[in-house]
Amino acid sequence: MSEGIPTSRVALIDTIGLRIQELHASGKLASDQPLLRIDNSERARQAPFQFDAARGQLHRTGCRAIPPSSRSALYGVWEIGTEGKAVACPRCNPMDKPAAAAEPDAVPQQKAKQTEEARQDESTKPEAQQGEAKQGEAQAKPVGGRPQDDHTVDMLYGVLSIVSQFGSVLRERGQEYRKSGAGAALGGRIEKIYAEVNESERSVLDVLTTSLGTLAAALREIEGGLNGEQTRGAGSRSAEPSAARPRQDEAQ
Amino acid sequence: MAPLGGHSATVGWDPGPRTQERLNALFKRYRAGVGDCLEPIVRQYNPTMLEGEQDEYRKMLELSAKMNVVGHACAEIGGFEYDERRHMIGSLFGACCFLADSFIDDFGEEATRDYLERLGTLLTEGWFDPKTERERLFFVIAARLFAERDVLHPVVRQAVLQLYMAQKQDVELRATRKYGRRLARAQLNMLKRCARNRSGHAILVLSAFLLPELRLDYLARMFWAGALIMYIDDHGDCWSDLKSNRLTFMNQVCDPERTLKRLFHAHIGQLASGLPDGDGRDLLIAFLTRYYLTRIEKHRQQRVKGASPWAIYE
Known part of the structure; x- marks a missing residue:
């Protein structure tokens, strides 16, 4: 979307966004978890x-x-x-001594992004170009090891790029998911499996699989359309999953 | 539109002819440029908007051009250049506001309720499930806008939510009919606060999308600027609002022109003394002054000619 991102990629992002919404409307997504919660009024x-x-x-x-x-x-x-x-209000004097501050939403990611942007603005370089430059750097680095490792390394870079791009969303999703019935049911097993992993990392891992599953389902739909498979129109609300495509939960 | 020059009552802070010329140039530039960003999206997702007289589309472009001028001032006040990316953000924001307003105003009460409910779901769960071409266009524009900033930034999300709450309250207040009685002072104050919040939070949403950080002092001043825009806007729309039974602070006060003049001077005075000296402040004041004068004129014209929903006022 930013200056420097080709129109075709912008169109693809639009399509993915719309397709994810359509999947939700048609009941094809495995869970009814929130996708993104902007409302932080309580916090x-x-x-x-x-x-x-x-x-x-x-x-x-x-x-x-x-x-x-x-x-x-x-x-x-x-x-x-x-x-x-x-x-500062002269009555309560908020500058007097620091209050116990609950952590705001998404602060670590947000701070990193803002610092990065402030640098960008100084150099009038759009975010997308900087992101692409980073991607290029990553690609240019010799991977090392055997050629058959390339596939795995590429996948790892792919996952990292998504975590990096959607880091704050993933964290929020993680918090939502942990509160849900499904998250609570998984809690015991997850804790056992990931006993060695700390809590915040565990939360991110939970959500990552769901988010990637949603994204993967949308991409499969689009790919199906490109390959000539029948896709649903914008207004269609068919609840029946296509036999040609695996369900989103099967792909996880 | 020819430069209006110094308004007799604005001598103290009139930014002068150089800023007026700059304002004209920016309006010209953005009126010509917003279509480059919006036309391809509209053509792809809601092509019917481009058919026939294109009244709606032209109104959308005009609103987006205004948002760009305001955004330009916001960015400069915040110390940043209004580059191409910000121009695009301003255009998307204008289109987003136009479409959101149309969902609220143009399709009846049931559609208004449905939109507010679904927008609430979008903000709390991320699901919108677009059903029509217009909704797809709105979703795509909103998604592109959200992709330009970390939407989980505490200020961005609070501003978006506050704007939503203000819109919701505005719709609820429309149902407050006075049935020939004058509104109680408390009701009038509520309408005034609602107007303040609608545009006050809207300009903060725009600023939050344009700037990486909003200082608290900036946040307050821009909120005041936004509030003033809504008082002016509501005065301009007075007759069309009354025609559609919509109550606003500006169409309920006894002497709206005098009230607006008082509000205008108070707010501009605060902006002139509170914002840092510079082109951004001068541009914002020049814009607000012109908006004030043109809406006073619009109000007078519509009082005589009646309110046409598709008339475009600069």
């Missing part, structure tokens, strides 16, 4: 600080100086930057 309310955008004032969460008329203009803040002093 934002629990952030240690609240910024009143209507009055331009930063408060500690729960400060009584926040007027009722500003409740619909509050933004949860987890970390205060250097500008905080100028906008």
Whole structure:
């Protein structure tokens, strides 16, 4: 989508996005897990600080100086930057000493992305070009080892690129999935199998398989269409899975 | 449109003829350029929009051109160049707003409720299940927009959610009929807050897609700028809103032109003193001033001629 990404690839991304939605609508996806949760209002309310955008004032969460008329203009803040002093509420004084800060959503990935972007903006280089450059670097590096390892290494790079691109989504999906019935049912076994792996890595691994399964199902649908197999139109809502294609859960 | 020059009451902070010329040049550039980004997407996903008179499509382009001018100012105020990528983000954002507004305004109450419910699902679960060409177009544009930024950035997602909540409240308030009675002060304040939030959060969504970080002081000032845009917009749409039984703060106050003038001066004064000196601030103020003057004129014209849903005002 960014400058530098060919139109055909943009169209492919559109198609994948639409196809994933169609798969969901037709009931072909194995689970009814959320794909992506943008709504973080609950966590934002629990952030240690609240910024009143209507009055331009930063408060500690729960400060009584926040007027009722500003409740619909509050933004949860987890970390205060250097500008905080100028906008700090004199009553609760959020700059006085740090509040216990629950971690915001997706902060590690977000910070990395922002830092990267700030660099990009300085050099007026679009994100996509930088991503492609990284990909190129990875491809240019000698893999080493036997030629038959190339396939595995390519697959590993593919998985890593998806984890890298959708890292924050995967983490969120992981949190959702762990709360779900299916996630809870798997919990015991997963813990046993991955006893050596720490909790956050385990969460990412759970979700990765589901996300990749969804993506794989969409790609199979598209590939089927390209190979002349019958695909459903946008408005079609057939609940019957095609016999020519394996179900998404079978592919995992 | 010829430059309006200094408004008599804006002497203190009128950015001057150089900025007016720049504003004209940017409008010209973006009116010519937004189609390059949007036309291929519309042609692929909702080609019927390009048939016949193309009224809707032309309105969409005009809104997107305005979003680009506002976005240009936002980016410069934030210290960044409004490059080609940001131009594309501004165009996608304008189209996204246009389509979202059309789902709310143009297909009846049931469609409005359905859209809000499904948008809620999109924001909480990621599922939208587009059913029509227009919905596919909306989904693709929104997805492309979301792909330009980490949508799980705390500010991006809060701004998107707050905008959704404001839209929802706006729709709920439409059902508040006054039946010949004057609104209570509390109801009027609620309408005012709703207007403030609709565009205040919308400009923060645009800014969050354009900039890697939003400083808190920036966030507040842009929220004020957004709120002012909505007061101005609602004044311009006063007659069409009343025609469709839609209550807004600006069509319920006793003397709307006087109220708008007061709001305009208060907000512009805050922006002039609160935003860092520079081309971005001047451009934003020039845009808001022109928007204010043209919407005052639109209000007067529509009072006489009536409100046409497809009339395009610069």
